[in-house]
Amino acid sequence: MSITGELTSALGPTKVLLDEPTLAAYAVDEAPVLDYQLPLAVVFAESVEDVQATVRACAARGVPLVARGAGTGVSGGAHASQGSIVLSLERMNRILDLNPDDETAVVEPGVVNADLNAAAAPHGLMYAPDPASYKRSTIGGNVATNAGGLRCAKYGVTRDSVLALGVVLADGSLIHTGHQTFKGVAGYDLTGLFVGSEGTLGIVVGVTVRLKYLPPEVHTIAAFYPDFRSAAAGVLAVGRARVQPAIMELLDGGSLAHLDAVHGSDLAARGAALLLIQTDGFGADAEAAAIRPLLVAGGAVVTMEANAEAEELVELRRSSRGVGDEDEYRVGEDVAVPRSRLVDYVAELEAMAVTYGVHLKVVAHAGDGNLHPTFWVDRPDSSVDSDALERLGAALDKSVTIALAMGGTITGEHGIGQYKLRWLGLEQKEPVRELQRRIKELFDPAGILNPGKAI
Numbered sequence: 001m002s003i004t005g006e007l008t009s010a011l012g013p014t015k016v017l018l019d020e021p022t023l024a025a026y027a028v029d030e031a032p033v034l035d036y037q038l039p040l041a042v043v044f045a046e047s048v049e050d051v052q053a054t055v056r057a058c059a060a061r062g063v064p065l066v067a068r069g070a071g072t073g074v075s076g077g078a079h080a081s082q083g084s085i086v087l088s089l090e091r092m093n094r095i096l097d098l099n100p101d102d103e104t105a106v107v108e109p110g111v112v113n114a115d116l117n118a119a120a121a122p123h124g125l126m127y128a129p130d131p132a133s134y135k136r137s138t139i140g141g142n143v144a145t146n147a148g149g150l151r152c153a154k155y156g157v158t159r160d161s162v163l164a165l166g167v168v169l170a171d172g173s174l175i176h177t178g179h180q181t182f183k184g185v186a187g188y189d190l191t192g193l194f195v196g197s198e199g200t201l202g203i204v205v206g207v208t209v210r211l212k213y214l215p216p217e218v219h220t221i222a223a224f225y226p227d228f229r230s231a232a233a234g235v236l237a238v239g240r241a242r243v244q245p246a247i248m249e250l251l252d253g254g255s256l257a258h259l260d261a262v263h264g265s266d267l268a269a270r271g272a273a274l275l276l277i278q279t280d281g282f283g284a285d286a287e288a289a290a291i292r293p294l295l296v297a298g299g300a301v302v303t304m305e306a307n308a309e310a311e312e313l314v315e316l317r318r319s320s321r322g323v324g325d326e327d328e329y330r331v332g333e334d335v336a337v338p339r340s341r342l343v344d345y346v347a348e349l350e351a352m353a354v355t356y357g358v359h360l361k362v363v364a365h366a367g368d369g370n371l372h373p374t375f376w377v378d379r380p381d382s383s384v385d386s387d388a389l390e391r392l393g394a395a396l397d398k399s400v401t402i403a404l405a406m407g408g409t410i411t412g413e414h415g416i417g418q419y420k421l422r423w424l425g426l427e428q429k430e431p432v433r434e435l436q437r438r439i440k441e442l443f444d445p446a447g448i449l450n451p452g453k454a455i
């Protein structure tokens, strides 16, 4: 019997879809596609047992298995591999427990980030890591990519909020790692190892997370600058004052203009770059008052936003990545640099755009030194601009090598997936890569879990 026949008879036809539109819809995530492959089938697991049955069937035949949450990844981690089964966890979307006194929640992997936050809010709690995709992306996907987000400037990334995991290993067995307590140092930190492993070491089927307090007060500051570098310098000024905002987001003029075009806002008229800051908690007002003069001294026009406007600005920032699909003519990056190099790096990006004749816009989780430059070229008219893609590729490579030269990383939060494998060797040298390959071999000797991704 074929693998698809076996899965269908084991799980039933409602959980194993083979029709072309479904295969196509689950073939790729939101990253550029380097090697388009249709999966053999998409399995919609509804329980841990479904996941185990799927893994066992794939293991028995050496069939590649690609785990998938919401498919919002932008590194190609959830792209189907050749001859693979895509295992969607989206139907495993129950919040199994939310304990306000322990300040923890136990969730299935397909729970959408925003839904967990909605469930925590009535208890005065929140799940802090908030990727801009929080209304769509799943906790399982967030765990597998160690997702960051806006509030991570203060509250840390996904790894800082994950206490324990249920994981189905490559042989179909189920293990539990970590602890339900905030603290715990028994043995090696396998939970930390699975976080960010992009579906290459095991399938996450349960997640225990630590919740944080929903801040009673939030204060939003919009600092509009005459140029991008001054705005980047504002981030350092706030840090030197030793004030810790919850959110510190940076948008350049190109991003502001795009947002205006799509949403009808008037951001570009207010300045050439925006530093959007939110302080929160009982000290929100005092922190905002301490920050404001520093920003003004750095050349900003500063407004304290009323609630409705503030929410609108933050939502605009969250949606700012979604302007224009990425493809070979529009590529996005996810580098991070030490904060002290932010201004230098921003200057380098602007120079690169000029040197290579490409368009540039940048949004950044600036509090973490994590930048998302997008480079693009107009679709070339082959007779006029045949080297446009080469120039784009050169700008992209340069943006990565400069970030590394400044002590940065090629991926702050999106993961390596398929797309960034070409740069991994620049960041991690051979002894480390060899150790990673051996870890992979230990967990997945037959190499069926998301092959060709992450390492």
Ligand SMILES: Cc1cc2nc3c(=O)[nH]c(=O)nc-3n(C[C@H](O)[C@H](O)[C@H](O)COP(=O)(O)OP(=O)(O)OC[C@H]3O[C@@H](n4cnc5c(N)ncnc54)[C@H](O)[C@@H]3O)c2cc1C
Binding pocket: 029, 030, 066, 067, 068, 069, 070, 071, 072, 073, 074, 076, 077, 078, 089, 109, 130, 131, 132, 133, 136, 137, 138, 139, 140, 141, 142, 143, 144, 145, 146, 147, 148, 149, 150, 198, 199, 200, 202, 203, 204, 205, 319, 321, 322, 413, 414, 417, 450, 453
């Ligand atoms: C508009 C937009 C904004 C974004 N903003 C941010 C941001 O601010 N911060 C950020 O970090 N990212 C951001 N992203 C990227 C993306 O949303 C995150 O990487 C997110 O964590 C992916 O979650 P997902 O459920 O969509 O996972 P998918 O895209 O389905 O999968 C991502 C990876 O995780 C693996 N995986 C998924 N579920 C499991 C599981 N249960 N077990 C094992 N492996 C699994 C997949 O195989 C794949 O390698 C953004 C994306 C978009 C489109």
